[in-house]
Every structure is written in structure tokens, then in C-alpha cells.
Amino acid sequence: MSGTFAFLRIPTTTVPIPSCSKSSDAHLLLPDDHQTKNAGLCSVKKLVLPLTTTLPFVLRPQDAFAAGGEFGILEGRSLALIHPVVMGGLFVYTLYAGYLGWQWRRVRTLQDEINQLKKQDDSQPELEPEPSPLQLQIQQLSEERKELIKGQYRDKHFNAGSILLGFGVFESIGGGVNTYLRTGKLFPGPHLYAGAAITVLWAAAASLVPPMQKGNETARNLHIALNVLNVLLFVWQIPTGWDIVLKVLEFTNWP
Structure with a gap:
């Protein structure tokens, strides 16, 4: 075995x-x-x-996005916060551009004031030992105008307006696109309507530049009026924009 x-x-x-x-x-x-x-x-x-x-x-990319992760980082908090940051900067820049425009307008109006004062001055400087009060005022305005000309406010205002128009239109549309990517829809309301109106006012004010360069006072006054209305809408839009920022912080995640 x-x-x-x-x-x-x-x-x-x-x-x-x-x-x-x-x-x-x-x-x-x-x-x-x-x-x-x-x-x-x-x-x-x-x-x-x-x-x-x-x-x-x-x-699990959905943890970082607001609407399910279909569009990746485009739905994240980082991109959503770009719009309020940029628009806040553009609001300050709008005030700066307005200051530059007002200084350039001052250069033009000072010359008109000086010309009017010269017409009123009937004195003969060679016969008077001291300048008259009217002549002193003319000298003062002339010196002020010379200083303003040195500031090159015309070119600065033109450049600031171009930058404001380009970045403003781009970011106003970009804000709506970002909202759609995050939520799948837009929210008709005061903030959206005011933003659209601001964009239209930017374009309308820029369209008046050619007649303004030809000396059209009506176009110049309308340009100022449109930009003043633009600033008022900007200020009115800040509270609604802040509410949206708080919602973004609540319902989105980094990045």
C-alpha cells in the first residue's frame, strides 16, 4: 500500500x-x-x-461647484467673485474718469470766461500804474488754465473712457454669463435691469464723442447727463449687488 x-x-x-x-x-x-x-x-x-x-x-468634483459640476471651475466661487470685484473697481474708476472730464471742461470754459472779461475791460494798462481788479481776475484765470493744460486732462479722460467702456461692457456681460453657468438661469430684477441700463449708457455716452470733438455743446451736455445718470444707477445698484455676493458666498464653494 x-x-x-x-x-x-x-x-x-x-x-x-x-x-x-x-x-x-x-x-x-x-x-x-x-x-x-x-x-x-x-x-x-x-x-x-x-x-x-x-x-x-x-x-467628486461636485463638492467644489454650485450647479453640479457640469461646467467645472466656471461654477466656482472664485470666478463668481470676479464680477463684484471688477465692478467695484470700475465704479471708482468711473468717478475718476468723471473728474478728468470735468477738468478738461474747465480748461475750455475758462477760456470763454477770460474772453468775456477781456471784453469788459476798457482800461488802458499803459496809463494805469496798477492793474485793475478785472485784470487781476483775468491773470488769475489765465494761470489756472495754464496749470490745467499741463495736466493733459483731455487725453487722460479719453483714455479712461475707453478703458471704462471696454472693461465695463465685457464684465457686465460676463456677470450674466457667470450667473447662468452657476444656476442655469438668469434672475430678472433690479440688479439685472440696472446693469443693462448702465451698459447702454456707456455705449450712448461714447457715441457722442465725434460731435463733441467738433464743438457741439448739445452733445457735450448730453454726454455729461448720461454719465451722471450712469453714476446714480451704479450707486443704486451697490446694495442689490452686495445681496448677491452674500448669496454667492452661501451657495458656492471654493474654488
Whole structure:
């Protein structure tokens, strides 16, 4: 019986478990095809840890977005806050552009005042030892005008208006697009209507520049009136914009 079992005993060969350790010599006992499989397993094993680490960020992007992550970072808080920051800066820049425009207007009106005073001055300077009060006023206005001319307010106002028009139109439309990306719709209301009106006023005021350059006083006065209305709408829009910022902070996540 024991001889029969000995005859039927099947020879076994111990195959070492593949190892990725460089210090082990067990892989020398394996055939070439086993070595190839072992190398492949080692490569896969090395990729497991990085993939495991990054999967939570890849598989759950919705945690960072407001509307489900369909548009990626475009729905995030960072992009949503760009609009109020830029528009706040443009509001201050609007006041600066208005100051530049008023200074340039002062340059033009001062010359008209000086011309009117000269018409009223009938004195003869060569016969009077001291200048008259009217002449002193003319000198004062002339000096003021010279200083204003040195400030180059005309060119500065033109450049400021161009920047304001470009960035203003771009960001006013960008704010609406961002709202649609985050929520899937727009919200008709005071903020949206006032923003659209401000954009139209920017374009209308800029369209008056050609007749203004030709000396059309009606166009100049209308330009000023449109920009004053623009500033008033801007001021009125700040509270509604602040309410929207608070909602963005509440319903969105970084980035």
C-alpha cells in the first residue's frame, strides 16, 4: 500500500511569490514569461497609491461647484467673485474718469470766461500804474488754465473712457454669463435691469464723442447727463449687488 502511494505521489514544485523588492533574488528562479508578468504587476502596484490618493478629487468634483459640476471651475466661487470685484473697481474708476472730464471742461470754459472779461475791460494798462481788479481776475484765470493744460486732462479722460467702456461692457456681460453657468438661469430684477441700463449708457455716452470733438455743446451736455445718470444707477445698484455676493458666498464653494 505504501509503495502504491509512493508511486502515485505527484511531484510538486515551489514557485516563489513575485516580489517587487530589488533586494530579493527569487525572481531569478522564474522563467522569462513569469518575470514579464512580475514586472507588470510591480508597475500596477506602483500606480495604485497615487490613483487612490487622487480618486476622491476626480470622482467628486461636485463638492467644489454650485450647479453640479457640469461646467467645472466656471461654477466656482472664485470666478463668481470676479464680477463684484471688477465692478467695484470700475465704479471708482468711473468717478475718476468723471473728474478728468470735468477738468478738461474747465480748461475750455475758462477760456470763454477770460474772453468775456477781456471784453469788459476798457482800461488802458499803459496809463494805469496798477492793474485793475478785472485784470487781476483775468491773470488769475489765465494761470489756472495754464496749470490745467499741463495736466493733459483731455487725453487722460479719453483714455479712461475707453478703458471704462471696454472693461465695463465685457464684465457686465460676463456677470450674466457667470450667473447662468452657476444656476442655469438668469434672475430678472433690479440688479439685472440696472446693469443693462448702465451698459447702454456707456455705449450712448461714447457715441457722442465725434460731435463733441467738433464743438457741439448739445452733445457735450448730453454726454455729461448720461454719465451722471450712469453714476446714480451704479450707486443704486451697490446694495442689490452686495445681496448677491452674500448669496454667492452661501451657495458656492471654493474654488
